[in-house]
Amino acid sequence: MHSDNAVLHLHSVQKLDDDTHNTDLNSTCVFEYTPDKAVIRYKESGLDEHNAPDTVITVLTGQVVTIQRVGKFSMNLVLEEGVTHETAYRVPEGEIPLTIYTEKIRFSFNDDGGMMLVRYTLDLNGMIRSNHTIRLAVKRSSASHT
Secondary structure, three states: OOOOOEEEEEEEEEEEOOEEEEEEEEEEEEEEEEOOEEEEEEEOOOOOHHHOOEEEEEEEOOOEEEEEEEOOOEEEEEEEEOOEEEEEEEEOOEEEEEEEEEEEEEEEEEOOEEEEEEEEEEEEOOOEEEEEEEEEEEEEOHHHOO
C-alpha cells in the first residue's frame, strides 16, 4: 500500500423519507492521477478503528465513478450518469441486492488534486430507497511532489 500523500475532505448527504443525515470526513488518503483516471484510497472512520473499511474511489474520464468498500460490510458501486446498475451489499449474514441510479456526476482532477460531486439513488432490495449526494475535495500534500 502506498503511503498517504493527500488530504481528503468528503461531505455526504443521505435522505431517507423526511430524514436527512450529513456526514463529514476529513482524512489523509492516497491520491493517484493520470489523464484517464483519478484514484482516491482511504480508511473510513468508524467506532472501531481496527476494523475501519478501506474505500477506493475511482473516477474515469467517461463520467464513470466506482466506489469500492472492503471489509466486513463491503460493496462495489458503479456510478454512471443516467444509468441504473445492480450490485450487492455484502454483510456478514449474506448479500443484500442493491440498485443504484446515478443522476449527476461532475468532477475536475489534475496532478495536485481536485473535486467531485455525485448524486445518486440507492434502492436496497426494494425495501429502502434513499437519495445520496457526495461532495469531495482532495489536495495533494506539497511534500509528496517528486
